[in-house]
Amino acid sequence: MSVFYFEIADAKPNIPCIGENLPSLAAARCFALKYAALLLCDQEDVFWEGEEWVMTVTDANRLTMFTIMICATAAPATLNLKKLI
Template structure:
C-alpha cells in the first residue's frame, strides 16, 4: 500500500499534507477523479472564472505520478450575451 497526496492548485496552492493510503496507482487515479468530482460539485461558481486549476498526485517520495487539469471555457456567444445583458442592467 502506498500513500498518495492529492495537491490542488486553483489560483492558490492547497497541498494535501495527510495523503491517502491506497492499494495501487489505478486506485489513486479513481480516487483523484472522485475527489475532483466532489470539488467541482461543492464549487460555488469560482470554477467559471476562467482560471485553470490542477490536481497533482504525488507519491510518498514526492514523485509526480499524474496531473488532472481543468478549465471551464464559455463559448464566444455566451460572453457576448453576458455583456449585452450587463449593458441592459445599466
C-alpha cells in the same frame, strides 16, 4: 497500501493537500477523478469563472505520479444566465 498525495495548485480559495492510503496507482487515478469532481461541484461558482485547476498526485516520496488539468469555459449564451436566475 501506499500513500498518495493530492494537491491542487492555484485554487481560490486554497484547497489543502490531502494524503490517502490506496492500494495501487489505478486506485489513485480513480480517487483523483472522484475527488476533483467533488471539489468542482463544491466550488462551481469559482471554477466556472474560468479558473484552471491543476491537480498533481505524488507518491510517499513526493515523486509525481500524474497530473490532471481541468479547465472550463462557459459559452457566451450562458454568461447572462446568472442574472436571470
